[in-house]
Amino acid sequence: MGPGIITANIDNDASGITTYSVAGARFGYALLWTLIPTTIALVVIQEMIGRMGVITGKGLSDLIRENYGVKTTFFMMLCLLVANFGNTVANFAGWAASMEILGWSKYIMVPVGAVSIWLLVTKGSYRVVEIVLLYACIIFVGYIISGIMAKPDWNTIARRTLYPQMQWNSEYIMMSIAIIGTTITPWMQFYLQSSIAEKGITKEEYKASRLDVIIGCSITDVISFFIIVTCATLLFPYGIRINEASEAALALKPLAGDYASFIFALCLANASLLGAIIVPLATAYYICEAMGWEAGVNKTFREAPQFMWIYTLTIALASMQVLIPGAPLVFLMVLSAVVNGVLLPFVLVFAILLINNKKLMGEYTNSRVYNSIAWGTVASVICLTIAWVIKSVF
Amino acid sequence: MPFFGEVFVSEILRKPVLDPKGEELGRVRDVIVIKGDPFPKVSALVIEKKKRTFCLPWTDLNIFNKRIISSKIYGDKLQPNEFGEKDLLIVRDIFDKQIVDANGAKVVRVNDVKLEGFQTEAILIAVDVGMRGIMRRLGVERGGEDMMRLFKKHLPYNLISWNYMQPLEPKLTKISLTVPRQMVSELHPADIADIISQVSHKEGASFFKDLDVETAAEALSELQPDVQTAIIAGMDLQKAADIIEEMPPDEAADVLSDLPMDKAKEILEHIEKEDAEDIQELLSHEEDTAGGLMTNEFIAYPPETSVREAIEKFRKDADEVETVYYIYILDTEEKLIGVVSLRELLLAEHDTLLSDIMHTKLKVVTPETDEVEVADIISKYNLVALPVADAEGFLLGIVSVDDVLDRILPPAAKRRRRKV
Secondary structure, three states, rough: OOHHHHHHHHHOHHHHHHHHHHHHHHOOOOHHHHHHHHHHHHHHHHHHHHHHHHHOOEEEEHHHHHHHHHHHHHHHHHHHHHHHHHHHHHHHHHHHHHHHHHHOOHHHHHHHHHHHHHHHHHHHHHHHHHHHHHHHHHHHHHHHHHHHHHHOOOOHHHHHHHHHOOOOOOOHHHHHHHHHHHOOOOOHHHHHHHHHHHOOOOOOOOOHHHHHHHHHHHHHHHHHHHHHHHHHHHHHOOOOOOOHHHHHHHHHHHHHHHHHHHHHHHHHHHHHHHHHHHHHHHHHHHHHHHHOOOOEEEOOOOHHHHHHHHHHHHHHHHHHHHHHOOOHHHHHHHHHHHHHHHHHHHHHHHHHHOOOOOOHHHOOOOOOHHHHHHHHHHHHHHHHHHHHHHHOOO | HHHHOOOEHHOOOOOOEOOOOOOEEEEEEEEEEEEEOOOOEEEEEEEEOEEEEEEHHHHEEEOOOOOOOOEEEOHHHHOOOOOOOOOEEHHHOOOOOOEEEEEOOOOOOEEEEEEEOOOOOEEEEEOOOOOOHHHHHHHOHHHHHHHHHHHOOOOOOEEEEEEEEEEHHHHHHHHHHHHHHHHHHHHHHHHHHHHHHHHHHHHHHHHHOOOHHHHHHHHHHHHOOOHHHHHHHHHHHHHHHHHHHHOHHHHHHHHHHHHHHHHHHHHHHHOOOOHHHHHHHEEEEEOOOOOHHOOOOOOOOOOOOOOHHHHHHHHOOOOOOOOOOOOOOEOEEEEEEEEEEEHHHOOOOOEEEEEOOEOOOOEEOOOOEHHHHHHHHHOOOOOOEEEOOOOOEEEEEEEEEEHHHHHOOOOOOOOOOOOO
């Protein structure tokens, strides 16, 4: 599997599933239109990032450090840490929620999950587990089947998808930010560029990897589309707002009948585990590499203190957050998507500046179209964020 | 202008530069350095005023320390800045870049640069690669120090002297010293491979170019296949062929088997015929079998050879062969009939024949034997090398224990750098 497809699968993590489900359940088809611009933006941005990885042969955090200095890098890494802490909280929340659907208390399963993941990553070989979980992502096809079986009104869907209509209330705006944030996450850009740079993909092989990136983006957004559609068709008419994760399971009823909850829990648990393994690890690596600290999973706390501490604390604090009695799991998962959305412009601005840098990219800088789409995304998210703050306060 | 003491570049950045009357000429933006003896020295400061940059030569400076920087000339005499890509600027070209610590054999990032006064020059004496450097750049060095004092601890300095530092950027090699370059080439090839595996492919390739053929050959075999391919692809054909020729045939076969077919063929054509034949013979086997692991370089003598003769011959042959601990005995049809260890050879009486001291109950495998089984046998019988023979008993090659170990427990440089 190419880095593009892997990244796409990880995109549908706990935060992703929940955000799309909530979007469908609370707003019906009204948010569907946001998927098209978001997908276009995603393809453009991922392609940009992939191109940067191929041409420069370096990761995004390395480039930021080498071109913008320590202060900027420090600030960027701080953003990344916050966003990814949010992601890890969301993933543990998803894990907890799925366990609760299956009838197991979160107070047992979350610590078990956290400790197992930590041990697996630092002491064991988690690559095998990672590959299993990635393949298990095929479960998402269930949403597509369920969506078709629910026999929604395809005309309405087509209209709502193709014609944008904004609702100017704070929850709608927040969900738009969340959709953008969970589809185009900041850390994914770092991950994609590093994976491509490391593979040593040359300019000649680039066409193939570009295809891989585009396919990945398309798959992920087809799935997002169907998650929204199923929830909109099956939950919205009955006013089910998904305050609890178990309500989201009902979206799979046409496909799975009484097994809907079970299958949904599996889906969510799979996505959460994958995210919980990869995201904190990747974050620790990028931060340490940018700051010039030793990094490596099989290093001890003495050999690579910053790396091990960042990784361990991210997992520990995130799981503790989820263990707080009455922690609103669904809210946390959506919140993390919003945080990602809000922080996205910061990462994008640097990515755009770097990719237009002729010294780095030679003749492979962005075309006008790409630049306008990329800058457009930055501008939209910033505007949405400001609009949301205004609407929430007033 | 005498410059006493030392200063970190980050401490003088954005500091105002004053003219003799005390008016501000501008703020320090960067520092231009040129090759010097023994260390690179500062040739000019780059000053910025109102969005325009100027160049202030070192000789025009009056006072230079971390509090005051003043010049001897006035604003109207300032030259506009004309530095281009070729010049070496500390902030633009050295700050935040990766370098090789030749002493510690690792790759680190430059956080700050230390200048020291030497006679009338300011020389670039060390780079700061530690936490303290980062804190200084962020302006919190003092605060950090005070905080550490609360815990009764010290914030350590982590400086690498310029003469132990080997830069990776091709531009910087102009001012790098020969000492670190020598030190780097004296590093163990496995350490060199480690360094190369930690940096981007381009930088790794440029680092590799500076190595001599023998070191390059050894380092190449320790690298991961895609890095090997990237490096060979970037080299000119003859040089690549020279390096691969220098490698023991089994390593050479490994490298070539990972390259695209046409490239491998081209390189083989440039390798000396005999060596090329050896390599090609090995290429015909599957990677994870005894045939894929073995090398066809070994020492073998006829059974009638006396110990004295064998030792003489050994003296000449052992130079070229990698694994010399066993001497294999081949009969007149070149079939494997026995083995003598080097130790037994040296301890035996000079007049005995090899046939008298050889072991005939040999452990042998066929080329198709799986690598795990090969490892089992080597481990069980505590062998240093295991001979590989075909069905008729012809000795085709030997599998040495370090090659088997590499497959079962690959060293870090051969594994993917990150497992995310």
